[in-house]
Amino acid sequence: MALAAAVGVGPVASARADVVCDERCQAAWAQQRANAMPRTAFYDPPVPLPWAAAGTVIRREAAAGYSVPARVTRLLYHSRTGTGRDVAASAVVLVPSGQPPRGGWPVVVDAHGTSGAARECAPSLMRDLYHGDQMARFLGRGYAVIAPDYAGLGTDGRHALGDKVAAADDVVNSVRAARQGVPGLSRRWVVWGHSQGGGAALAVAERQVRRPVDGYRGAVVTSPAALLRETVGYAASRPGLGAFVALVASGAHVSDPRIDPARLLTAEAVGRLGSVRSGCLGVVSAVLGDLSGPGLVRSLDEPRFVRFLKANSVGTERVAGPVLLLQGQADSVIPVWMTDRVARALRGNGSAVDYRTYPGLEHDTYPGRVVGIDDGAMGDILAWVARRFGGRGAGRT
Structure with missing residues (x-):
């Protein structure tokens, strides 16, 4: 499933109805709107x-x-x-x-x-x-x-x-x-x-x-x-940093549409990618922050994604x-x-x-x-x- 099919529209926490925007998520939305x-x-x-x-x-x-x-x-x-x-x-x-x-x-x-x-x-x-x-x-x-x-x-x-x-x-x-x-x-x-x-x-x-x-x-x-490969791997292994993995997967998909986040992330994580559509870092962090390790990532070794990370490292x-x-x-x-x-x-x-x-x-x-x-x-x-x-x-x- 391509990222375009996974993301929702408007200020929602996820494209899936069963993913709830909890108190931390609601607070992040309130902060984003107040600063907008x-x-x-x-x-x-x-x-x-x-x-x-x-x-x-x-x-x-x-x-x-x-x-x-x-x-x-x-x-x-x-x-x-x-x-x-x-x-x-x-x-x-x-x-x-x-x-x-x-x-x-x-x-x-x-x-x-x-x-x-x-x-x-x-x-x-x-x-x-x-x-x-x-x-x-x-x-x-x-x-x-x-x-x-x-x-x-x-x-x-x-x-x-x-x-x-x-x-x-x-x-x-x-x-x-x-x-x-x-x-x-x-x-x-x-x-x-x-x-x-x-x-x-x-x-x-x-x-x-x-x-x-x-x-x-x-x-x-x-x-x-x-x-980038080390950064993404480190973030994937640490609770609270899942947003950065999802955002890099999103950016890689924009740069090369053949990179499919559904090959990189778990179904649970892909189901929450609606937050990327209109939520900024605080919201995305609140929505994905509880996912790490095998709960977040299927594999970071997909060849096109590996090439993207290598080519864009500095x-x-x-x-x-x-x-x-x-x-x-x-x-x-x-x-x-x-x-x-x-x-x-x-x-x-x-x-x-x-x-x-x-x-x-x-x-x-x-x-x-x-x-x-x-x-x-x-x-x-x-x-x-x-x-x-x-x-x-x-x-x-």
């Missing part, structure tokens, strides 16, 4: 989409209603799928108040972590912009922030989660679009990516070796989903540098041993990597419980970015 911005016709590209060069702006508008203090411009622009097909993608550009400095605001591009696979899961359709607290720290230092959604989030079509070529193109094409659509930006930019976005940031750094976009000053990469090829690679030692989603392997591989191929690990830091921050890598290491991130925009090389602060 209206998805307007702005996000609907022309049909058919007239071809244009990657990074060409389709439309732009001033946007308000976000919790991050900044002037916000919303962009719809041309990007590319992993196979090179022209596709529309959305982004927001945030700039500090006041006039830009001489030469323009230096730019931090946010390659966001996993938010979900539905159109509603675009960070630009969330009041907090998903990483808004951290964006505010960059804005406070006088940087502009470009925040692409990834194609299929916000816009029509489907999100090819895990496809590194598509993700890297969405990021670099958002830079090109922002330069067209928002005045006052510097040509200098760094990419900052966490988790799924950490993998995307490394994919950008790989792409810069072959097809550079001018002005690039380096990448900040935190707890990256870099080694951290083994040489990257354009420098790279600041950060990992929490208490991370329960991307364990430290995975990022240790990435750091060794990158150093071994001659990439310029500054790798730092942090005792006690988790994957994400849960107030009152744990501190995530981006919040716990933000002082080091800001210092490193400042040095990159100051023209000096990477190294410890």
